[in-house]
Amino acid sequence: MSEYRQSDSILKVAAQIRKATTQPWTIMEVCGGQTHAIVKNRLDQLLPPAVELVHGPGCPVCVTPLEQIDRAIAIAALPEVIFCSFGDMLRVPGSESSLLDIKAGGADIRIVYSPLQAVKIAEENPAKQVVFFAVGFETTATANALAVTQAHSQSLQNFSLLVSQFLVAPAIRSICSASDTRVQGFLAAGHVCSITGYESYRPLAEQYRVPIVVTGFEPLDILEGLLMCLRQLEREECRVENQYTxxxxxxxxxxxxxxxxxxxxxxxxxxxxxxxxPASGLKLHQAFIGLDAAQRFALPDINPVEQNHCISGDIMLGHKKPHDCPHFGQECRPERPLGAPMVSSEGACSAYYRHSQQVKASEHPMSTPNNP
Incomplete structure (x- = not known):
């Protein structure tokens, strides 16, 4: 990856961006991984003031609904359950507690790095019900699907998934169709498109007259994607382009x-x-419905109580930035989050907080004056 992190190449593309920009533009990077790369590498400091980056809903931890968090907590608290999850989900606050809270209270909750690990745990613990919290977009959904087929082929009766999976293109459509949207162009998530391709973005670009550029995650990737998007905007074009070839x-x-x-x-x-x-999520087909944890366990009615402290919706729609929240860095911090964007390794608030001790632009090895 070193060739995509070389400061000379990065500064060259940043200069091309400043030269190409003649008017204000607002561009959304959809993926939280790109947000972290932008903030960590201070790429926004290399852009002309006329270019504003806003941060999209491409963080599955952030968009998993509260009722599903509460459902996960209820299942994980059952004595016969081993609950498996990626680590980020443990600290996401539910209505009254988090998975981490009940783990501290004795629940058997295990952090895994692949859904296939959860299948293995089910094989090794036939007397327990093993539940995997299947959260993600199309990329992780593929691994989740593989776990389902493996468990099904082995006739594992003690394995199930609590499914919370999302599709990216409908989220872009929702943002574009909002009457108060500020977004004029998109950087699409390259890892999702490695699975889906990018044909599904063409109708969006044409209908809403926005350029969409499939973009990678390294500093040079992101600036090249921005340059491609800005050149389209300046020329009043609206196509799907692929930077992440x-x-x-x-x-x-x-x-x-x-x-x-x-x-x-x-x-x-x-x-x-x-x-x-509508049409923005994935559920198990009927043939695999027996592996649906939401149906396997007889749970009481879930009545989520959303706290009004978090402005994550405004942030993920591009209306606000994390530092616009009065709780950011004060009542809301990674060790005591009020909302999921401060928890997730892909959350915008986490990115801003983690890299909030920004050095001055002149002290950064890739910095350059912020004038067009």
Missing amino acids: RAVDRTGNREAQALLNRVFRVSSQHWRGLGEM
Whole structure:
């Protein structure tokens, strides 16, 4: 990756961006991984003042709805359950507690790095019910689908998934169709497009007259994606372009798509902070419904109580930045978060907080005057 982090190349593209920009533009990077790369490397300091970057809803931890967090906590608290999850989810606040809170109280909650680890735990613990918290976009949904097929083929009766999976294109559509949207162009998440391809973005670009550029995650990737997007905006063009050619092609990964289509069906999905979106999520097909943890366990009615402290919805729609929140860095910090964006390794608030001790632009090895 060193060639995508060389300061000379980065500064060269930053100069091209300043030269190409003649008027104000607002561009959204959809993926939280790109947000962290931008803030960590201070790429926004290399841009002309006329270019504003806003941060999208591409963080699955952030958009997992509160009722699903409460449902996960209720299942994990059951004595017969081993609950498996990626680490970020443990600190996300539910209505009254978090998975980390009940783990501290004795619940058997295990951090895993792959859903296949959860399948292995189910094999090794036949007397326990093993539940994997299947959170993510199309990229992680593929691994979740593989875990489903493996558990199904082994006839594991003690393995299930609590599914909270999202699709990126409908979120972009929702942002574009909002009457108060500020977003004029998008950097699309390269890792998602490595699975899906980018054909599904073409109707969005044409209908809403916005350029969409599939972009990678290294500093040079992001600035090149911005340059491609800005050149389209300046020329009043609205196409889908692919900056991330080393990992993404037009059609994507057909085998992964076939696996997703076999295991999951498209459904409406509630996004925390954004609300209900049609055809924006994935649920298990009927053939695999026996592996649905939400149906396997007889839970009491979930009545989530959303706290009004977090402005994550406004942040993920591009209306506000993390430092616009009065609680940022005060009542809301990673060790005591009020909302998911401060928890997740892809959350915008986490990125701003983690890298909040910004050095002056002149002290940064890749810095350059912020004048067009």
